Amino acid sequence: MTPVVHRVVGRRRETDDVVTIQLEPVSGTRLEFRPGQFNMLSAFGIGEAAISLSGAPRDPGPLRHTVRDVGPVSHALCQSDVGDLVGVRGPFGSDWRIGDRSEDGRDRDTVVVAGGIGLAPLRGAVQELVAASRENGGRVFVLVGARDPSQIIFNEDLQAWADDGAYVDLTVDRASAQWSGRVGLVTTLLGRAPFDPARTRALICGPEIMMRFTARALVDMGVDQRAILVSLERNMECGLGWCGHCQLGPFLLCRDGPVVAYAGVVSDLLAERER
Amino acid sequence: MTTSMTQLLEAYPLMNGLSSDAIALVAGCARNVAFEPGALLFAEGASADTFYLLRRGHAAIEVHEPGRGQLVIETIGPGEVVGWSWLIEPYRWTFDARAQDSLGAIAIDGACLRAKSLDDPAFGYALLQRVAGQILARLQATRMRLLDLYGEANER
Numbered sequence: 001m002t003p004v005v006h007r008v009v010g011r012r013r014e015t016d017d018v019v020t021i022q023l024e025p026v027s028g029t030r031l032e033f034r035p036g037q038f039n040m041l042s043a044f045g046i047g048e049a050a051i052s053l054s055g056a057p058r059d060p061g062p063l064r065h066t067v068r069d070v071g072p073v074s075h076a077l078c079q080s081d082v083g084d085l086v087g088v089r090g091p092f093g094s095d096w097r098i099g100d101r102s103e104d105g106r107d108r109d110t111v112v113v114a115g116g117i118g119l120a121p122l123r124g125a126v127q128e129l130v131a132a133s134r135e136n137g138g139r140v141f142v143l144v145g146a147r148d149p150s151q152i153i154f155n156e157d158l159q160a161w162a163d164d165g166a167y168v169d170l171t172v173d174r175a176s177a178q179w180s181g182r183v184g185l186v187t188t189l190l191g192r193a194p195f196d197p198a199r200t201r202a203l204i205c206g207p208e209i210m211m212r213f214t215a216r217a218l219v220d221m222g223v224d225q226r227a228i229l230v231s232l233e234r235n236m237e238c239g240l241g242w243c244g245h246c247q248l249g250p251f252l253l254c255r256d257g258p259v260v261a262y263a264g265v266v267s268d269l270l271a272e273r274e275r
Numbered sequence: 276m277t278t279s280m281t282q283l284l285e286a287y288p289l290m291n292g293l294s295s296d297a298i299a300l301v302a303g304c305a306r307n308v309a310f311e312p313g314a315l316l317f318a319e320g321a322s323a324d325t326f327y328l329l330r331r332g333h334a335a336i337e338v339h340e341p342g343r344g345q346l347v348i349e350t351i352g353p354g355e356v357v358g359w360s361w362l363i364e365p366y367r368w369t370f371d372a373r374a375q376d377s378l379g380a381i382a383i384d385g386a387c388l389r390a391k392s393l394d395d396p397a398f399g400y401a402l403l404q405r406v407a408g409q410i411l412a413r414l415q416a417t418r419m420r421l422l423d424l425y426g427e428a429n430e431r
Contacts, residue, residue: 115424115425116424116425117425145425146425147423147425147426151425171350173420173423173425174346174347174420175346175347176343176344176345176346176347177335177337177344177345177346177347177373179347180375180376181350182333182350182352183335183347183348183349183350184349184350184416184420185416185417185419185420187416187419188352188416191354192352192353192354206424206425207424207425209419209422209424210419210424213419
């Protein structure tokens with residue numbers, strides 16, 4: 001699959017090492033995608049990396065990718081400026097299934113738990129959920145953990161979601177006394193959020209240890225583990241399930257993931273020690 | 276109709292599974308208190324004679340580091356416990372606890388509770404089990420934060 005050349009049409013610094021870039025195809029139409037999916041982005045002459053889409057399908061305009069500067073490709077993407085060209089292959093993988101209805105068809109609570117840059121792949125889902133909540137009911141809870149206040153991304157979105165009726169709560173691992181918000185592990189936010197565990201689905205994205213502990217805490221609270229989705233990544237390369245580099249147990253995560261159900265084999269895989 | 280202290284205490288996870296007689300014993304050591312935003316619940320080094328069950332508002336557990344000022348280690352919210360040092364000698368606070376906003380709490384006299392625990396070891400053991408459970412949860416959360424999970428990353 002050949003990369004489609006896109007032009008950077010917008011760039012926004014989210015934190016000291018996270019940048020959101022907006023991409024328009026040089027020719028042709030914008031790619032269609034579902035929240036939770038990812039693209040393989042090429043920094044020409046350097047390489048390719050899997051980057052989640054952080055936009056929402058309902059938002060017109062360019063594709064949004066939020067990138068953390070952690071290696072040569074992501075560094076080049078973070079440094080890219082308006083007018084630069086980027087290759088895009090995708091979209092790939094599974095999504096957050098936000099259109100799924102509950103078994104009895106009634107509205108349910110959706111708890112979104114994000115750690116650090118993990119909010120990026122969830123942003124589009126939350127945009128859709130908040131809009132759907134306004135139109136059709138169903139409560140949305142957005143719980144975010146970050147290293148420190150300066151590392152919280154999408155501050156304006158978090159405020160907008162709260163203004164639109166979502167329950168939004170934040171916590172950081174460390175802070176000075178000037179920070180008036182919460183300090184503690186993201187799981188501590190679960191006990192304070194007034195969702196109904198028996199009628200809750202959960203979407204979790206962040207470091208795997210964080211997802212493991214969050215999923216366990218939700219199950220302990222009474223959330224059906226079949227209603228918990230997590231986003232997993234390994235070494236995504238081909239994006240098509242051919243090369244096998246992203247295999248995790250029975251999954252080829254570029255094809256079967258990144259969004260997978262926590263119940264069953266994934267709960268075991270998250271707890272398994274790598275050999 | 277006013278809510279009795281026993282009724283208030285029954286709502287707290289710390290009291291889960293305790294008999295009504297045991298909760299009444301705790302209630303005998305308890306009183307309602309309020310703190311203005313910024314007020315200290317207790318200060319590092321002071322005698323740890325009272326702990327708090329938060330009813331409303333939040334408390335920040337803080338420590339002062341020369342050159343960096345006050346650092347917030349953790350925040351505690353409604354339904355949660357502030358303070359463990361009343362339980363273990365030398366009964367001295369290790370950190371500051373400060374009201375982040377307008378705070379309402381049940382203050383419990385630690386010395387009173389220790390005395391009742393000595394008189395009634397079954398009560399004391401039941402109480403200790405619950406306090407230890409909360410300390411364990413807090414310790415596990417603290418260990419997780421020590422991992423600096425959001426700091427590690429690589430390109431995938």
